[in-house]
Amino acid sequence: MDFIKTTEQESNYNDLEKMNLTELLTNINNEDKTVPLAVEKAIPQIEKLVESIVLKLEKGGRLFYLGAGTSGRLGVVDASECPPTFGVSHDIVIGLIAGGDTAIRKAVEFAEDSKDQGWKDLKTYQISDKDVVIGIAASGTTPYVVNALKECNANNIVTGCITCNENSPLALTAKLPIVIVVGPEFLTGSSRMKAGTAQKLVLNMISTTTMIKLGKVKGNKMVDMQLSNKKLVERGEKMLVSELNIDITTAKKLLETHGNVREAIRKHKSNE
Structure with a gap:
């Protein structure tokens, strides 16, 4: 051809x-x-x-x-x-x-x-x-x-x-x-x-x-995303609220402490 x-x-x-x-x-x-x-x-x-x-x-x-x-x-x-x-x-x-x-x-x-x-x-x-x-x-x-x-x-x-x-x-x-x-x-x-x-x-x-x-997604969420701007930080906080059934204040503290959505989820669940 x-x-x-x-x-x-x-x-x-x-x-x-x-x-x-x-x-x-x-x-x-x-x-x-x-x-x-x-x-x-x-x-x-x-x-x-x-x-x-x-x-x-x-x-x-x-x-x-x-x-x-x-x-x-x-x-x-x-x-x-x-x-x-x-x-x-x-x-x-x-x-x-x-x-x-x-x-x-x-x-x-x-x-x-x-x-x-x-x-x-x-x-x-x-x-x-x-x-x-x-x-x-x-x-x-x-x-x-x-x-x-x-x-x-x-x-x-x-x-x-x-x-x-x-x-x-x-x-x-x-x-x-x-x-x-x-x-x-x-x-x-x-x-x-x-x-x-x-x-x-x-x-x-x-x-x-x-x-x-490669395991870089959880559910349908970008849990390994880089928190490089305010929009992404807020998205990460909402992910934590939904995944962990916690309030936004707790979510903010978790994300500030761990700097990553996946790690915040892992640490919170391991402490339950």
Whole structure:
């Protein structure tokens, strides 16, 4: 089967500049509605990858996201949210983007075209077969990502990917590919739209289910979250009130003493 980039195909809509605002917004929204259905079809692929991630992280391994442009930024976002949400170290889930941290805010020209920089970036972290690397690229052709995964395969490192094109070089390179076919974008070729939304949904699923399986959630609560602002402190207090059936004053004291919801629950129950 020939490889066709559906993400680069002509939009199903034309004369966008002639549409009024209501038409533009409605049509974009109609396209967006198709994304979760496309993700649903890939749940078996996502499950296989998460199973491998959990096994590696349970043994002290790490999860790396590797991407360029929008894809790279989405990986960095998901990685950066794991420590405050789940209380894990910053070196457990790591997001790398072509062009380095500068590229998070400003595009670095031709950074994604490097065939060896992705692997070089991974090697700065002493990447090994204890780890998992997920390449993220809507097109599935980004040299920075594809070639890094080839090197990972050669070094017996588990590889996954999130791409939106079937039979792409990335999908064929990753040992555990996730392919979300969202079709042409509303604005032809603008893969930050549906493709980016699909990638974000999948990243949410990967990190959240992984952390749940690693024991970082109790019930449906983020009991290991970092109490880094007033909102999160108040959330933690409410968790204690609900879990321990105590008043808010007691909850405040417990949280101040132990600095962590899980530890506060454990200490209080052990003293009962």
